Amino acid sequence: MEKTIKGKAFVLGNNVDTDQIIPAEHLVYSLTDSEEKKKYGHFAFSGVPSPQSGLPNGNVAFINGENYASEFNIIIGGANFGCGSSREHAPFALEIAGVKAIIAESYARIFFRNSVDGGFLLPYETPSKLSDKIKTGDELELHVDTNLLKDLTSGENFSLRPLGDILPIIEAGDIFKYARQSGMLE
Amino acid sequence: MSMTLTEKILAKASHKNRVEPGENVWLDVDVLMTHDVCGPPTIGIWKREFGNNAKIWDKNKLVIFPDHYIFTKNPQANRNVELLREFASEYNIPNYYDVGTDRYKGVCHIALAEEGYDIPGTVLFGTDSHTCTSGAFGMFSTGVGNTDAAFIMGTGKIWEKIPQSLKFTFEGKLPPYLTAKDLILKVLGEITTDGGTYCALEFDGEAVYDLSMDERMTLTNMAIEGGAMNGIIAADEVTEAYVKQRTNKPYEIYLSDKDAKYKAKYVFDTRKLEPSVAKPHSPDNYDTAKNVSGTKLTKAYVGSCTGGKLSDFVSAAKILMGNKVSVPTFIVPASTFVAQQLEEESISGISLKQIFENAGCTVAQSSCAACLGGPMDTIGRAVDNEVVISTTNRNFPGRMGSKKSSVYLASPLTVAASAINGVITDPRDFL
Numbered sequence: 360m361e362k363t364i365k366g367k368a369f370v371l372g373n374n375v376d377t378d379q380i381i382p383a384e385h386l387v388y389s390l391t392d393s394e395e396k397k398k399y400g401h402f403a404f405s406g407v408p409s410p411q412s413g414l415p416n417g418n419v420a421f422i423n424g425e426n427y428a429s430e431f432n433i434i435i436g437g438a439n440f441g442c443g444s445s446r447e448h449a450p451f452a453l454e455i456a457g458v459k460a461i462i463a464e465s466y467a468r469i470f471f472r473n474s475v476d477g478g479f480l481l482p483y484e485t486p487s488k489l490s491d492k493i494k495t496g497d498e499l500e501l502h503v504d505t506n507l508l509k510d511l512t513s514g515e516n517f518s519l520r521p522l523g524d525i526l527p528i529i530e531a532g533d534i535f536k537y538a539r540q541s542g543m544l545e
Numbered sequence: 546m547s548m549t550l551t552e553k554i555l556a557k558a559s560h561k562n563r564v565e566p567g568e569n570v571w572l573d574v575d576v577l578m579t580h581d582v583c584g585p586p587t588i589g590i591w592k593r594e595f596g597n598n599a600k601i602w603d604k605n606k607l608v609i610f611p612d613h614y615i616f617t618k619n620p621q622a623n624r625n626v627e628l629l630r631e632f633a634s635e636y637n638i639p640n641y642y643d644v645g646t647d648r649y650k651g652v653c654h655i656a657l658a659e660e661g662y663d664i665p666g667t668v669l670f671g672t673d674s675h676t677c678t679s680g681a682f683g684m685f686s687t688g689v690g691n692t693d694a695a696f697i698m699g700t701g702k703i704w705e706k707i708p709q710s711l712k713f714t715f716e717g718k719l720p721p722y723l724t725a726k727d728l729i730l731k732v733l734g735e736i737t738t739d740g741g742t743y744c745a746l747e748f749d750g751e752a753v754y755d756l757s758m759d760e761r762m763t764l765t766n767m768a769i770e771g772g773a774m775n776g777i778i779a780a781d782e783v784t785e786a787y788v789k790q791r792t793n794k795p796y797e798i799y800l801s802d803k804d805a806k807y808k809a810k811y812v813f814d815t816r817k818l819e820p821s822v823a824k825p826h827s828p829d830n831y832d833t834a835k836n837v838s839g840t841k842l843t844k845a846y847v848g849s850c851t852g853g854k855l856s857d858f859v860s861a862a863k864i865l866m867g868n869k870v871s872v873p874t875f876i877v878p879a880s881t882f883v884a885q886q887l888e889e890e891s892i893s894g895i896s897l898k899q900i901f902e903n904a905g906c907t908v909a910q911s912s913c914a915a916c917l918g919g920p921m922d923t924i925g926r927a928v929d930n931e932v933v934i935s936t937t938n939r940n941f942p943g944r945m946g947s948k949k950s951s952v953y954l955a956s957p958l959t960v961a962a963s964a965i966n967g968v969i970t971d972p973r974d975f976l
């Protein structure tokens with residue numbers, strides 16, 4: 360696991376559901392074919408209504424042109440991130456697009472589990488609202504050991520909630536690696 | 546020590562005498578359900594992790610329903626069904642319900658109930674967020690992603706955090722102008738879309754126990770719209786009668802202890818509630834049908850696991866009988882069994898299907914259809930700036946298709962009344 364994650368912020372509001380993360384019409388692509396699965400990255404966050412895409416100003420494209428990877432790789436979300444459908448394609452799409460971590464006020468259970476058990480990205484919780492303190496495009500540095508988020512653009516630092524009892528799964532890599540390490544699986 | 550019924554079921558499934566909310570436990574899973582959207586990736590992960598000799602922990606406990614992207618020309622969607630078909634034949638899966646055969650059932654959550662997989666006291670996981678529907682049978686059921694499902698497929702086990710419970714009691718009788726949909730929209734308006742995160746929503750009270758299993762499933766189905774892990778209603782004689790008709794598997798009835806601990810309790814006087822809607826773009830955007838009456842519509846939709854059961858169509862038909870719809874109106878039975886009942890059940894000698902056709906509705910084949918938008922050729926899909934009234938469960942931006950469309954969620958009574966007038970209408974105007 361990377362201990363320091365650097366990247367640009369992409370800021371979203373509350374209740375970003377999995378249909379906004381990856382709209383249902385795109386759930387048909389292969390998740391294993393190395394070329395076809397890039398489409399998930401290409402359509403990541405394509406369901407977010409434009410005014411809410413990249414706050415505070417909105418109308419920021421998460422993916423430019425024909426790309427499948429985004430210039431933004433740390434997501435700042437509000438409350439209830441990842442609500443709605445159970446599709447694991449959602450954290451998967453974000454991973455393909457290059458997202459390393461999400462920092463949100465709270466998560467919907469299934470999205471949170473999927474992110475951790477599938478080893479797609481780090482779902483951090485913030486005790487205070489960050490979506491009005493951090494702007495899309497800000498340069499961020501996330502320190503996993505100390506649960507500290509630095510906004511290099513504004514110079515502000517934020518303490519995040521420790522990952523808690525899911526940390527062993529995150530450190531192992533995913534639920535299968537965890538189960539093997541702990542002897543549950545051969 | 547006292548426990549809620551969710552805690553009792555999870556204690557049994559984790560081989561403990563008691564469990565506490567917040568505790569992580571490993572559960573034995575009784576049934577794993579998957580479908581055409583999440584089945585192929587689940588199978589892919591299972592093969593990747595368990596290798597070429599991968600074994601399913603118990604074939605009889607794996608149930609697969611293609612239901613989401615069924616009647617479409619989209620080649621990738623069809624490939625997903627083809628992958629399920631190959632898997633089912635390679636591994637000899639007894640509980641595979643292939644489309645295009647007479648085993649095809651339609652929407653998974655309703656088919657689970659109809660085919661006798663919903664058993665009081667058991668634990669069911671599915672790769673679909675509305676797996677919480679099965680909780681109407683006094684069992685624990687919840688949705689997971691593909692990785693968790695692949696883990697269950699190989700081991701029969703999964704970790705879960707014991708949820709706190711919220712209790713919703715509906716006192717008094719349900720008036721004829723209300724359905725379970727009105728009750729759950731009211732609940733969501735109270736707790737909002739994340740008020741139940743990591744919680745169990747337990748429903749009880751006279752109005753709940755008066756409901757048919759169809760209607761009870763509407764309540765538990767939308768527990769996930771409050772962010773909940775599961776929705777649950779203790780089993781009673783109505784549950785037992787339904788289950789016994791469909792399976793002879795043993796079941797166990799658990800009841801919450803009188804002094805069980807709840808995170809919060811809500812009590813509603815059912816007779817005071819009004820026909821409800823959820824306005825765009827969230828299921829918790831509660832209002833009364835009366836308050837938004839007159840809102841112009843372009844489409845009406847009765848279908849899905851929430852609003853496409855026989856009870857929903859009986860409600861809609863009561864209002865549509867002898868009337869004509871003034872906007873395109875889609876009738877999408879959740880399951881093939883429901884579709885068959887539309888032909889068999891009648892009001893004053895006219896079959897429900899005939900009532901819908903006489904009213905000018907389009908009756909479609911059973912599947913998820915436009916409940917989740919789906920491929921471009923999906924029947925009933927919302928296009929452009931459409932304003933839709935629907936009995937489905939989600940109205941997030943773009944959920945039914947176009948992200949410019951607006952969707953109002955409502956009961957089948959309200960949807961039917963609104964379809965006739967072409968504007969949102971309080972169903973009491975027709976009753």
Ligand code: SF4
Nearest residue numbers: 652849850913916917
């Ligand atoms: S009918 Fe809608 S909510 Fe139900 S399983 Fe299908 S897509 Fe999901």
